[in-house]
Amino acid sequence: MKYIPAIFSTILDSKNTRQNIRLVLKFIVILAVMVTVFSVLFHVLMALEGSDYSWITGFYWTLTVMTTLGFGDITFHSDLGRAFSIVVLLSGVVFFLTLLPFIFIKFFYAPWLEAESRTRTPREMPPDTRDHIIITSLNPVTFSLIEKLKSRQEFYILIEEDPRRATELYDAGIRVAIGSIDDPRTYQKLRVEQASLVVAASSDEINTNIAFTIRELSEDVPIIATADSPYSVDVLEMAGSTKVLQIYKILGRSLATWTFGGDCGANIISRFENLLIAEFPVFGTPLVGKTLAESNLRQDFGVTVVGIWSRGKFEIPNADTRINKTSVFVLAGGEENLAAFDDVYSFYHIFHLAENPVLIIGGGRVGRNIAERFKEQETPYLIIDKKARPVEDEKENAIIGNAADILTLQKANIDKVLAGIITTHDDATNIYLTKYLRSLRPDMLILSRSNLDRNVSTLHRAGADFVMSYASLGANAIYNFHRNEDTFLLAEGLNIFRHKAPRHLVGKNLIESKIRESTNCSVVALDLDGVKIVNPDPLEPIRENTELILIGDYEGEKKFVAWSNQEQYKPAARRRLSILKTLGAKRR
Numbered sequence: 001m002k003y004i005p006a007i008f009s010t011i012l013d014s015k016n017t018r019q020n021i022r023l024v025l026k027f028i029v030i031l032a033v034m035v036t037v038f039s040v041l042f043h044v045l046m047a048l049e050g051s052d053y054s055w056i057t058g059f060y061w062t063l064t065v066m067t068t069l070g071f072g073d074i075t076f077h078s079d080l081g082r083a084f085s086i087v088v089l090l091s092g093v094v095f096f097l098t099l100l101p102f103i104f105i106k107f108f109y110a111p112w113l114e115a116e117s118r119t120r121t122p123r124e125m126p127p128d129t130r131d132h133i134i135i136t137s138l139n140p141v142t143f144s145l146i147e148k149l150k151s152r153q154e155f156y157i158l159i160e161e162d163p164r165r166a167t168e169l170y171d172a173g174i175r176v177a178i179g180s181i182d183d184p185r186t187y188q189k190l191r192v193e194q195a196s197l198v199v200a201a202s203s204d205e206i207n208t209n210i211a212f213t214i215r216e217l218s219e220d221v222p223i224i225a226t227a228d229s230p231y232s233v234d235v236l237e238m239a240g241s242t243k244v245l246q247i248y249k250i251l252g253r254s255l256a257t258w259t260f261g262g263d264c265g266a267n268i269i270s271r272f273e274n275l276l277i278a279e280f281p282v283f284g285t286p287l288v289g290k291t292l293a294e295s296n297l298r299q300d301f302g303v304t305v306v307g308i309w310s311r312g313k314f315e316i317p318n319a320d321t322r323i324n325k326t327s328v329f330v331l332a333g334g335e336e337n338l339a340a341f342d343d344v345y346s347f348y349h350i351f352h353l354a355e356n357p358v359l360i361i362g363g364g365r366v367g368r369n370i371a372e373r374f375k376e377q378e379t380p381y382l383i384i385d386k387k388a389r390p391v392e393d394e395k396e397n398a399i400i401g402n403a404a405d406i407l408t409l410q411k412a413n414i415d416k417v418l419a420g421i422i423t424t425h426d427d428a429t430n431i432y433l434t435k436y437l438r439s440l441r442p443d444m445l446i447l448s449r450s451n452l453d454r455n456v457s458t459l460h461r462a463g464a465d466f467v468m469s470y471a472s473l474g475a476n477a478i479y480n481f482h483r484n485e486d487t488f489l490l491a492e493g494l495n496i497f498r499h500k501a502p503r504h505l506v507g508k509n510l511i512e513s514k515i516r517e518s519t520n521c522s523v524v525a526l527d528l529d530g531v532k533i534v535n536p537d538p539l540e541p542i543r544e545n546t547e548l549i550l551i552g553d554y555e556g557e558k559k560f561v562a563w564s565n566q567e568q569y570k571p572a573a574r575r576r577l578s579i580l581k582t583l584g585a586k587r588r
Helices: 004-013 015-048 055-066 079-120 140-151 163-171 184-189 204-215 230-239 247-260 297-301 335-355 365-377 406-411 427-440 453-462 470-482 515-519 554-587
Strands: 133-135 156-160 176-178 197-200 223-226 243-245 267-272 275-281 304-310 313-315 327-333 358-361 381-385 398-400 419-422 445-450 466-469 494-500 522-528 531-534 546-553
Touching: 015 055, 015 079, 055 079, 133 140, 140 156, 140 470, 156 163, 163 176, 184 204, 197 204, 197 470, 204 223, 204 230, 223 470, 230 243, 243 470, 247 275, 247 365, 247 419, 247 445, 247 466, 247 470, 275 335, 275 522, 297 304, 297 335, 304 522, 327 335, 358 365, 365 381, 419 427, 427 445, 427 453, 445 453, 445 470, 453 466, 453 470, 466 470, 494 554, 515 522, 515 546, 515 554, 546 554
Parallel strands: 133 156, 133 197, 156 176, 197 223, 223 243, 358 381, 358 419, 381 398, 419 445, 445 466
Antiparallel strands: 267 275, 275 327, 304 313, 304 327, 494 546, 522 531, 522 546
C-alpha cells in the first residue's frame, strides 16, 4: 500500500498521462451524449407505438442494449423500433465492447503498470547509503563484476537510462537505478560522495564525461575507468579517473605469461610482505607425470605447491596428486626460494622456445600486446592475421592468411610450433580454431581468449589447455582495486586471507589440523607476534595467538570461517551437555 501514492504521483507527473486524461474525458462526453440521444429517441418511438415509460427506464433500456445484455423485458413491436434497436446494439458493440476496454487498458492499466515498475527501480538512494559501488553501464565486464559483488554480498547500484530496460534488469535480480550517466543530479541522488567506488566501463569518450561529472560533486571518491585506446589513458586521468584499466593489455600480458611463465620462470602474481605467490606452467619440464611427493619441490627449493590450475579449475593438491602437462602450479615461498626454483626449471622453457616459436592467431590489440611481451622476453613468435594492416609493423614475424586454412598453418610450421594462442574477439571463432588446432596437433599447448564467461567451459571442451576470460579478468582487476589491504585477489577468484588460529587447533600440527581436507584452503605462512614463518613445517605444532595466512577461493574462505567457528564451539557444547547429564543423574 505504501507504493500507491508514489504510483499515482508518477502517473500524474507524466505529460502523456495528462494528454490521455483529456482524450478519455472527450470519449466519456461523447458516450454520455450518445446514451442521452438514444434514450430520447426511445421515448419518441415508444410514444408512436402507444407506450409510455419513465426517463429512468429509457436510460435502462439504452444501456442494456448497448452492452448486449438485452434482458428482453422491454421490446419494440414495429419495424422502425426494431431497426432503431439494431443501431443502438451496433453502437454499443463499437463503443462499449471495443473502444472502452481499449481506452481502459491504454490510458489507465498500462500507465499504472509502467508507474508501478518505475517505483520498483528507484531514482534516489536513502541519505544514509554509504560504501556502495556505483556502476555506470552493463557489459560483460560489469556483469561479471556484479556477479562477484553479489556472491560477496557487497552493495552496488547500476545506472540505467531506459526505465523499461531497468525494470527488466530488476526482474533479473540486478540492483538498478534510473538516471542519466552524464547528469550530476543522478550521482547526487545516488550519494556518490559516500560511495566506495565508481566504475566507468563505457566508451572512452563517455567515461571521460562521467569522470568530469563526478568530480564536480566529489574530489575524493575513487573512479576506475576502462580504456579501449592507449591514447585515452592520459585524457581519462586528467578528467579525474583514479585508475585507468586497459583490459586488453592485461589480457595480452596474462596470456603471454601463462604460456611459459614470466621470463620463462615463475610469474609472481602477489606479494604478502616477504611471502611471494607465483604461477608456473609445468609444460615441457621433467615434472610432468610425477606426483607432488616425487617432485621434492619443498625439500629441494623450499617452495610449496599450494594449488594447481588444470583446464580452468583450481584444486588444492595432496602428496599423491599427479602432475600433467596442462597443470599450472600456484607456488608459495620466499624470494630466494623462487629464485632457486627458477634457476632449475626455467631452463626447460628457454630450451624449448629457442627451437620452436609460439603461434599467435589474431593481430588485434590483444595479439599485439602478447607480441610485445614476447619481444621483451626475446621469445620467438609468429602472428597469423587475415589483414595486413594490423601486423604491418610485424612483417618479419607475421603471416597474412586465414588460420582455418591448412596452407596458412603450414607456412607457420604448425608441426613445429610449441604453443598456440588464439586471440580473436569472437568466441565462436575461437572455439572453431581451438578445435581445428587440437585436431592437427594433439600434443600442442593451446591457450585461448574468451570474451564471455559462459564460453570458458566450451573452449576447454574444444581442446584449450588454458582459457582466459576478458570479462572475468576485467572484473577481477576492478575488484582487486576495490578490495581492502587484508585480502588479496589473485586469479579467477583465488584469495590470500588472514585468520587467527582457532583454539581447537592450538597444539596440533598442520597435518593433524586437516585444514586442507575440511575447507579446501591451504596454509602458506604463519604469523606469530609479527614474525612471519613462510612455508611452515607441517609437523610443527600451532602455538597460541598464531595468525594463519591461507590461500583458497571465496567459497573455501567462507567454509574455513564457518568450520573454525563450528569447531570452536564444540567443546563448550560438549561441556554443557555433560553438565546437563550430571544434573539429571543427581535428580534421579
